[in-house]
Amino acid sequence: MAIQRPTYQRPDPSVSGNARTRVAITLGDPNGIGPEVLLKSLHDPHIAPSIAPVVVGSAHVLRQHADVLGYSDLTIHTVDAMPDTLPDEGVTVWDVTDGATPAVHFGEITAEGGALAMQAVEAAVDACLDGRADAMVTAPISKDAIAQAGYTVPGHTEFIAQRTNSPRPMMMMVAGQLRVGLVTAHIPIAKVADALTEAVIGTKLEVLSAALQRDFGIAEPHIAVLGLNPHAGDGGVLGMEEETIIAPALERARANGIQVSGPLPADGYFATQLNSGYDAVLAMYHDQGLVPFKALAFDRGVNFTAGLPIVRTSPDHGTAYGIAGKGMALPGSMESALEVAAFTAQHRQATAAPAQ
Ligand SMILES: NC(=O)C1=CN([C@@H]2O[C@H](COP(=O)(O)OP(=O)(O)OC[C@H]3O[C@@H](n4cnc5c(N)ncnc54)[C@H](O)[C@@H]3O)[C@@H](O)[C@H]2O)C=CC1
Numbered sequence: 001m002a003i004q005r006p007t008y009q010r011p012d013p014s015v016s017g018n019a020r021t022r023v024a025i026t027l028g029d030p031n032g033i034g035p036e037v038l039l040k041s042l043h044d045p046h047i048a049p050s051i052a053p054v055v056v057g058s059a060h061v062l063r064q065h066a067d068v069l070g071y072s073d074l075t076i077h078t079v080d081a082m083p084d085t086l087p088d089e090g091v092t093v094w095d096v097t098d099g100a101t102p103a104v105h106f107g108e109i110t111a112e113g114g115a116l117a118m119q120a121v122e123a124a125v126d127a128c129l130d131g132r133a134d135a136m137v138t139a140p141i142s143k144d145a146i147a148q149a150g151y152t153v154p155g156h157t158e159f160i161a162q163r164t165n166s167p168r169p170m171m172m173m174v175a176g177q178l179r180v181g182l183v184t185a186h187i188p189i190a191k192v193a194d195a196l197t198e199a200v201i202g203t204k205l206e207v208l209s210a211a212l213q214r215d216f217g218i219a220e221p222h223i224a225v226l227g228l229n230p231h232a233g234d235g236g237v238l239g240m241e242e243e244t245i246i247a248p249a250l251e252r253a254r255a256n257g258i259q260v261s262g263p264l265p266a267d268g269y270f271a272t273q274l275n276s277g278y279d280a281v282l283a284m285y286h287d288q289g290l291v292p293f294k295a296l297a298f299d300r301g302v303n304f305t306a307g308l309p310i311v312r313t314s315p316d317h318g319t320a321y322g323i324a325g326k327g328m329a330l331p332g333s334m335e336s337a338l339e340v341a342a343f344t345a346q347h348r349q350a351t352a353a354p355a356q
């Protein structure tokens with residue numbers, strides 16, 4: 001079977017009246033590969049025409065990464081707020097550090113790095129909420145570093161949901177037509193089964209279905225739902241969650257007008273069903289969805305947070321400390337994250353109900 005590759009059209013600026021999508025791009029952990037993939041992506045001539053990118057974080061950190069990459073002639077414009085217009089060349093950084101000059105320690109997990117990364121996320125969320133930005137793209141943070149900095153959320157998804165008062169966030173991975181939603185995300189595997197309830201699965205199906213319509217333009221989405229246990233429980237021999245929790249949740253979703261199929265065996269799904277016309281698949285836990293997703297689409301995969309009032313995407317990879325500062329990081333996932341952010345923001349704007 002052919003590996004699924006992204007088939008997104010490049011975002012069409014005419015969708016929103018020729019306005020470029022204003023994207024706030026958070027710098028991520030300064031010691032990881034976030035700034036590197038960001039710099040490489042902004043050099044992609046296919047990306048620049050459709051978005052107005054503003055990097056949020058530290059100009060000093062970005063300069064250090066640019067120097068290591070050999071981009072020493074790059075002009076970095078520093079501003080102290082989300083700007084309305086951008087210069088024709090160079091990269092604009094909204095510096096949120098109050099003039100600090102943080103050092104970069106490639107490959108190290110530090111509280112300072114975690115704090116700096118989250119300062120940028122806070123600023124970018126607020127810019128999206130008050131309309132100064134159309135979308136945000138987050139370069140990767142380290143969950144360890146942000147915990148050292150005192151943050152009690154596991155990652156962006158939960159943090160942005162809190163800051164935007166969104167009770168129903170959902171992690172969703174996207175690579176072209178391959179879309180994977182998660183019922184549970186950042187919890188220990190030992191807690192997954194207990195976290196699965198009919199209500200939770202029903203909520204995730206609603207959020208996923210709404211995101212497919214509102215953000216990806218699929219009028220009548222059809223969602224495949226995976227089982228939890230091997231072979232979807234095999235009639236109860238290998239586990240009962242399919243019969244007692246997942247199937248009833250699907251019945252209720254159907255009654256509410258959502259097209260769903262399942263519960264389907266997870267291993268077979270990714271081996272045979274990717275071209276069967278499903279618009280998305282709902283996985284029960286993080287690695288059930290992300291292992292096959294990354295195996296199929298790592299270098300183009302995007303992490304999209306469904307269920308938010310703002311548009312937020314991210315590359316599908318993390319801080320990759322082992323290769324930080326070596327110039328080896330592949331930028332494709334960040335490029336796709338920028339594209340999906342622009343595409344979904346433009347789609348939301350184009351289809352938003354006019355104000356009464
Ligand atoms: N959106 C985000 O903020 C994300 C953050 N993370 C965090 O990142 C940290 C490290 O996570 P890991 O599980 O080690 O995953 P990782 O994605 O950082 O690294 C996994 C493997 O992929 C390689 N890799 C990752 N990105 C690459 C790229 N662009 N080009 C070439 N090779 C690449 C790495 O070198 C490593 O071998 C953790 O704290 C994790 O929570 C992980 C995923 C997403």
Ligand SMILES: NCC(=O)COP(=O)(O)O
Nearest residue numbers: 155156157158290303314
């Ligand atoms: N595996 C995805 C991941 O860990 C990223 O999480 P988040 O920071 O986007 O919440």
